[in-house]
Every structure is written in structure tokens, then in C-alpha cells.
Amino acid sequence: MNVYEAIAARRTIRDFAPKPVGRGVLRRILDAGLKAPSHNHLREWYFVLVEDQARREALARFFFTERTEAELREMLDGWGMTDDRQVAMYLEAIPRQASMVLGAAALLVPCFRQRSELLAAKKGLHELNAFASMWAVLENVLIAAASEGIQGVTKIISTPEERDHVRKTLCIPDDYEIPCYLPIGYPAEDAIWHEQLAVSAEERLYVDRWGT
Numbered sequence: 001m002n003v004y005e006a007i008a009a010r011r012t013i014r015d016f017a018p019k020p021v022g023r024g025v026l027r028r029i030l031d032a033g034l035k036a037p038s039h040n041h042l043r044e045w046y047f048v049l050v051e052d053q054a055r056r057e058a059l060a061r062f063f064f065t066e067r068t069e070a071e072l073r074e075m076l077d078g079w080g081m082t083d084d085r086q087v088a089m090y091l092e093a094i095p096r097q098a099s100m101v102l103g104a105a106a107l108l109v110p111c112f113r114q115r116s117e118l119l120a121a122k123k124g125l126h127e128l129n130a131f132a133s134m135w136a137v138l139e140n141v142l143i144a145a146a147s148e149g150i151q152g153v154t155k156i157i158s159t160p161e162e163r164d165h166v167r168k169t170l171c172i173p174d175d176y177e178i179p180c181y182l183p184i185g186y187p188a189e190d191a192i193w194h195e196q197l198a199v200s201a202e203e204r205l206y207v208d209r210w211g212t
Contacts, residue, residue: 006147011193013151014096016185021105025148029184032144036136039129044113045137047182048170049106055169056102059181062165063158064098089194097155104152104183108141109170110134114177134179145184151191152184
């Protein structure tokens with residue numbers, strides 16, 4: 001599979017087959033991620049692989065709240081979501097946030113070195129360089145995983161309280177930020193995949209000025 005095929009094969013999947021991801025395959029996928037460009041050339045990135053089920057349960061219990069469909073729709077209305085495809089995705093995704101953390105063949109927690117407060121950016125976007133570099137790592141990981149027939153999903157660490165809980169549960173140093181959970185695995189046979197809006201470079205490329 002070439003790189004264009006791997007990018008096209010990459011899917012967001014939340015339902016995983018009960019098939020382990022071999023440690024060698026996992027290392028190969030992460031090696032691809034760690035080849036991403038680093039804003040400071042130091043590649044201060046780490047992953048915690050959470051295999052202990054009790055730790056996974058402690059993580060999921062902290063962030064997951066069970067909601068009825070009516071409650072979910074009210075929440076999405078409050079977020080201003082009106083596109084039917086977007087609403088359908090969230091109605092399917094939010095209830096699976098705990099099960100995907102608990103049931104993934106490999107639950108990864110990515111970490112990156114952050115020397116200043118992440119959300120206190122007062123000097124411009126360059127304050128977010130470490131955060132941006134980490135997402136380049138994650139996309140490399142997901143594309144490499146797709147080339148192996150493995151898919152995944154990111155679940156954002158939403159609040160400072162959730163971040164601190166993850167830090168405490170996994171003994172992550174205070175000077176490392178945790179952007180998300182990254183559950184990956186082989187997709188279940190009935191895994192749901194919501195196709196996103198298709199766009200092309202021809203539609204999104206302007207020359208010299210916006211709109212031309």
C-alpha cells in the first residue's frame with residue numbers, strides 16, 4: 001500500500017475486533033509517528049500503552065456520562081449543530097466513548113513536553129507549536145496503522161481536571177501535556193464508519209487571493 005492508498009484507507013473507527021495488535025506492529029506504527037516534524041527538533045513525545053483493564057476503567061469512569069438520545073440531541077443543539085451527517089456521527093460516537101477506551105486492542109495515551117501553560121497563549125500561535133507537532137505525530141500513526149489494516153480514533157482530553165486525572169492514573173510528569181486518548185485496533189465486522197464531507201483541492205485552492 002503506497003502512501004496515497006494508506007491516507008485513503010484511514011478511517012475513524014470506534015468498534016474493535018477482539019484481535020490483539022502485535023507489539024512489533026505497534027512499534028512499527030509508532031516509529032512512523034515519531035518521524036513527524038518537531039517544532040524544536042527534540043521530538044519530546046511519548047506514548048503510554050494502557051493494558052491494565054482496571055486503569056482503563058478508572059480513565060473511562062472519569063469522563064463518561066450516559067445520556068439518552070433526547071439528551072444527546074439537546075446537547076448537540078446547544079453546540080449549534082445542524083448538518084445531518086454531523087449530528088448522526090455524534091449520536092453514534094458519544095455513547096461509544098467509554099467502550100472504545102475499554103475495548104480497543106491497544107489504548108495509547110500520547111504525551112508531549114509543554115514548558116509553559118498550553119492554554120495561556122499570549123504571544124501568538126507559535127505558543128502552540130508543541131501541540132501542533134503532536135497532532136502531526138498522531139496523523140502519521142493513524143496513516144501507518146491504516147496501512148496495516150488497523151484503525152483508530154482520538155478522544156480529546158476535554159478539561160484540565162480530566163488531564164490531571166489521566167496524569168495521576170498513569171504517573172505522567174507535570175511538564176507533559178496529554179491531548180487525547182488514542183484507541184486503535186482491527187475494526188469489528190460491524191464497525192460503523194461515518195463518511196465525512198468530500199472536498200477536493202480544486203474546490204479549496206485559491207491562487208494569489210481568496211476567491212480566485
